[in-house]
Every structure is written in structure tokens, then in C-alpha cells.
Amino acid sequence: MSRARIGIAALVVIALIAAPAVLPGTYYTYLAIIVFIYGIVAIGLNILAGYAGQLSLGHAALMAVGAYTTALLSKALAPVPFFTATGLHIWLGIVVGTVAAALFGALLAIPALRVRGPYLAMVTIAFGWVIFKILQEWSSFTGGDLGISGVPKPRIASLTLIIKQYYYVVLAMFIIALAAQYRLVTSQFGLRLRAMKYSEIGVASVGVNVFRVKVAVFTLSAAFAGLGGALFAHQQNYISPDNFQFFSSVFFLLAVLFGGAGTLLGPIIGAAVLTLLPEMLHDFDTYRLIVYGVFILITLYLLPNGVMGALEGRGRKTLTDRPAGASAEVAPRWIAKAEGAMLEVRNISRSFGGLQALRNVSVQIAPGSVHALIGPNGAGKTTLINILTGFYQADSGEVAMDGAVLHLRSLSDAALAGIARTFQTIKLFGDLAVLDHVMVGFARHSQVGILGALVGGSRLRSEAERHAADARQLIQFVGLHQFENAPASQLAYGHRRLVEIARALALRPKVLLLDEPAAGLVAQEIEALADVIRRLRDCGVTILLVEHHMDLIVSVSDRITVLDYGEVIAEGSPAAIQKDPRVVTAYLGKSLAAA
């Protein structure tokens, strides 16, 4: 952070600390508390929806879990003499409420993992609706429509906190939530989250377990909602299902989108504006929703990416102001002594319905060699790559690395085994910078999980610095150093292909599978690609290259395998393959070959 920003932040904190003393009466203090509480929930939703791209319309229910848990627990514990004396039941309730909401979040993650887009929205809506209805119907436990009154007032020992004191408790939690969000999204774990929003396959291909990341982020997001709900319960002293309706969930999503999804301050600004606006409109009650609706529409016209989205967008530099640097020949430390493995494909068969995509295919790829796999469209090349990376499972046959059979059930399994890949249709992470793309690639070598990101200290920082340094070398290796901080989405097509290769290299692969890396490239870009492939071989990486571009194949390959209709029809050196009559027939047809 720059000095000016730290100064502004310090001023804001001082103003917030002084606020209750300055503000007249309790009304404004009360409003501030509500803004902080909603802000905490919105921050949680922002991590989930804004950064990780998982839209939720069920956060009010998670808030309800926190609120009802602490209300019921602290009320039940209140008569116990120990708690009566210390007032600890309230703080225990808040902690347990937060944990309970987190558990519900983990529960919600299970069905939510399998669905996306509007289908995910529906799962969260249904979840919220079920919780809401249970609160209404299970009256012996939740008090039904009437809710729970007499929620214990917050106190420390025998000192009951008045609203201007409770303000500081909530403010502290709010600042902690904000700091937690900052730490999380600027960590390597946060990078994985943001990458997942754009391509789950892309992050899985470097060994990230998408399942675990999603459960973690749902759980954390729910904990924020639960904390907000618990703080809310002790503020209001009375809660009912009405506080946690579907509309409240909509409100939180609106707050995140309004302020700017995936920005650090967006959720706070959204929560503040959307909470305070209706209060200011108290005087013309009948037209409240109209003003609200028109206000939202006008804001959307002017700032389609939310308030903070617009501010950040203005500061973003474009590609042209970046100086071009010299290309480097030095092999990066990270892969300089790569231990390329021997990859064996043993009798693999795979069919899709009636179509036999691969029939008894065996290929042996020598360690440290460039092995090309060619064949006409539909020959089964990509299917084979997908089997080698665990994206598909073979019907029969096996894959072995250095003699040991691999069990590949997912992309991340393959990545963990040391098999990296690029994709025929590029799978990059949208606006993330080139450097960030490669940083995500280090996932398998990173010790930082979600907890590490939240609490980690110097070890965390030194790891990030180490990986960043290695990432820069990799980027330089593929010749993209002048675009290091540029959003990958702004790069030329050929450069984006190279970003994918740099990301795959961050895995420190024993085997690298390139699926048609030259597709759509111009001659100059293909030459640069060939150069990268040759230098990778010099580092010792085993490469399997699927390509159509014969010039490239002949110039870089040590060996070529030809597939046609799912079967190996030829294998040999580039010179031999070019003369092989079966290959010529497969590509050009019989009559031409005869002529």
C-alpha cells in the first residue's frame, strides 16, 4: 500500500472510532452498526461470488443460522451462574453461531459443487427457502413466526454494553473481516479462487483440487454471514424469520454487485449505500421502492461494474505503455534440471457410444524427448491427451510413468503425478495478469491453504516471493516478460498460448502435453513456439506434442506417432514418417497417394 493510502485508511479509522462520541443520539450509531454487520455479510458473499464466481442467493439463511444459534444458546446458558457472572455466554454464542453457519456453508457446498450459473443460484435459493420455512414452522424450537425475543444483551462481566459501546465490538469485527478478505484475495490461495471463476479446468490442470477449494470458500463465506447474523441478534435483542427472508439474500447480492464484485471495498460501499438510502427515503415512504429501483438503474447505466469496479478500471494501464524487453536465453532455475519421465501408453481403448475413439493404442515416449502425435481430425489425438491427464478414463489399458502405473481419475491427479498440459481451446483466467496465471501454476508446490492465507506470517510471504521470482523467469523463458503485468485477456492469441505453456511449466512437470499449440498462430509466432519447445527439451522435459502443423513437427520432434481412426498406423523418425505410404494415404487419400 502506498503511503497516501495508509494515511487515508488511518484517517477513516480515526473517524470511525470517534463517530459515536460525535454523532448525536443513538440513531446514527445504530445505523452504523447495521452497516458494519451487513458489510461483514457482504464481504463474505464478495469472496464467494465476486472473487470465486459462485453466485449465492442464500446468504440470509446462513446469517439466520448464526443469529438463531447464538440467540438460543446464549439464552439457554444465561441462568448458569458462571455465565451470569461473566457474560461469556454471549461471546460463546457468537463464536458457536459463526461456526454453525460455517458448517451449514460446507453442507451447502456439496450440492453447489455440481451445478453452475443459474442452477447454482437455484440451489442456494432453495437452501435459503428451506431454512426460512424451517424457522417459521418449527415453532417449538425457533419460536415460529414470532421469533425469539429477549436475546441477551451483549455484556462484559456485569457491564452491559450500551449501543455506543457495542459499536466498537462490531467495528472491530468489521475491520477484522475486511483485513481477512484482503489477506485472502492477495494470497496465492486467493489467486486460485479468482482463477477458478474463469476456468475450473484451467486450475485443475495445475493440480488444484477444485472440490476442496470450493468447499473451503463456501465455508469461509458462510462463517462471515454467520458472524454477521450473530452480531445482529445481540444488537436487535429480537429476531424473527422476517429478518432473513429471500429478499435479504437478494439485498446482499445487490450490495456486492452495486459496490463492485471482486473488489476489496465494493461490498462495503454497496452495503452502506443500499442500507442508508432507504433510511434517507423515510420521508417519502410510498415512493421508496421506486426511488430505490430508479437509483439502481441509473447507477448501473453509469457504472456497470459497480462503484469500485469503475474506480479500479480507470486506474488500469493498457498494454501500450509497457516497455519491451530483450528475450532471454537463460533456462529458468525452476525447470533447468527437469527430470523428464518416460511415459508409456499401454493398450488404451476408449469409445464414446458407438464410436471407437481409441483402439488398443500403445505409445512409448522416451524421457527428455519431443514426441509428436499426429493424425487427421477425429483420429483420437485429443482423446488420448484427455486420458493421459485424467480428464477421461480409458475403457481398458493403462498409463505408466517410469514403469509405475498411474491411476488418473481427474485433471488434478495427473498434475500431481507431474503431467502438465495445455489446451486446444485456451483455458486462461480472464483478466488476471500474466504473472498471476503463472503463480496459480505453482499451486502444487505451495504450502498455502485457506488458513495459511488468513493467518500465515513470514513463511507465507517468502514463499510468495520465491514463486514470483520463479514465475518471472518462466515468463521470460517463453518471451513474455514485457507483458508480465498485463491482463492475459488483452494479449494476442499467440501470446496467450505461451501463457498457457508458462503456467504448465510452473507445475515443474515431468511430462508436458501440448494440444495443438500452433493452431491459429502466424508463422512468426510458430517459430517462437518451436524455439520454446526446443529449449524445453534442452532442459530435460519430456514433451508430447499434438499438432497438425507439419513444419513445426518436423523441426522439433525426435519421434512421431501417427493415429488414424483411433489406431496407431505408423511410428518412427520424422524422416521415415514423411515417406511412410500409410501415412500419406491417411492424410491424402488412396487415389492421390497412388498418383
Place this chain on the structure above:
Amino acid sequence: MYFFLQVALSGIATGAIYGLIAVGYSLTFLTTRILNFALGMWVMLGGMLTLSLVVRLGINPAISLVVVLAAMTLLGLVAERVSVFPFLRAGSDVWVMSTLAVGFLLIDFAEIIWGRTPAKVPGFLSNQPVRLGPIAMLPQQVAILVVAAIVFVALDLFFRRTLLGKAFRAVAHSGEVSTLMGINVRRIQAGSFAGACALAGLAGFMVVPLTLAEPQMGTVLGLKAFAIAIIAGLAAPRGILLCGLGYGALEGLISGYFYTGIRDILGFSLMIVVLYFKPEGLFGHPQEERA
């Protein structure tokens, strides 16, 4: 057995209403990848207009229906121009907010024009139950089923047999290619939004004699219809009618055998389970990211 049939049938009419609304979500999603999140409010608007026309002005229900449909289409076009079109290119989730903002406007306008007190709209048909042996249904319920059947058959024919319908499907498949083929994609997008609003208006017209007319009447209907559209699969209009009827029957059964309070808890829990096993909906096809 008779009780079983009776309670199942009692829910089916409501299910047909869900289906009518739900197909509106599908329409806009297919052509523009957006969902009108305020569709329930449009149902309410249809209901309130019906209240004014039929009850307050005493206009013949058939003529009223035509007026309602025309008004809804027109307002739908305006709403599309104001709240969807400007954001189509943004490629973000802004439409979630903008369609909801229009929904807020509709609710507030309804409260100002019609007030918050629920009003009763008498049935357009007689209140004498139609008897099929031991099973009884209200004529209004039968009418809903008939109308829903007609609408879905007409939609099906429209999409499969007419050139305009095929243009809709082409846009659903790929807007860019459709433009190259000379289809006015812009018109189709606006038309699908307005069409969804008209369907919502029809649903409001049909349902209002069974419920009460009030500004909040559409919220839960819209939500459940959204659930139906998702459960069936947004790209599967035929499945949407089936799921609507099925869910309506299920609601009737739960209310009949247990009690109404537990209806939504069971119903929505079931939906989560269904989506767990069929993430693209019961009639949807997998659209996974491919390598």
C-alpha cells in the same frame, strides 16, 4: 386412492401456472443468457390489471385478457429496452440487478395504484365444481389446465414449424451466426423478453381468481416457477410443463397427506437433491467445460 387423486389434481392447476411462468425464464435465457429475475412481479402486474379491468371496470374477461396481454407485451418491450438491452454487451451479471430494480418499481407502482389490501377477483367461470366421478375440480382450475396445454402446444409448434420460431432457436444457439444468416437478433431478443412478460401476464390473469390480488402475490409464484425452470432444465420447454404439473401435484399431495407448512421444506429439499444428481436439470443436457 380417490383422496390421492383428488389432492394431486388440486395441485396440478397451480403447477400449470408455475409452468406458464417458468417457460418465460427459459425464453429469455435461451436467446440472451439473461433471466428476468422479477418475472413474479410481472405475474402480479397481470393479476392487478385483471382486477382493474374485470372487477373495477366490469369489462368482459375475454376482452380483458386481450388487453392484459397487449399491455404486458408493450411494457415488456419498454422494460427490455431500459433494463436489459443496455447491459447485454457488458457480459456481466448486471442484469440480475437491473431486472430486479424494475421489479421493485412494479411493486411500488402497484402499491400506489391498487393499494396494499388484498382484493378478491371472482372466477370468470361458475363456482360449481366439475365432477368426474368422486373427484371434483373447480372450472377455473380446469380452464388453467386447458390454457396451459394450448399455450405449450402452440409454443412447441411455433418453435418447430414456423420460420420465426426457427429464428428464435437459431439465436438461442448462436447470436453471431444468426446475425450472419440475416436474422434480426435484436428483435428476437426483445421479443423473447416481451413474450415472457406476456406469458407472466397470462399466468396472472388465470391465477388471480384462485388467490387474492395484491402487490406481493407474484413473489413466491415467480420463485417457484424459477425453481421449476431450473429443475426441468432451462433449455427444455416441454420438460418445464411436465415438471410444473408434477411439482404442483407433489405440492397437493404433501398438503393433503401432511400439512401445508411442511410443503416447501420438502419440495425445495427435493429440488436440491434432484440438482445434485442431475446438475443440468431433469431434461437438460450436460454443458460442461470441455478440454
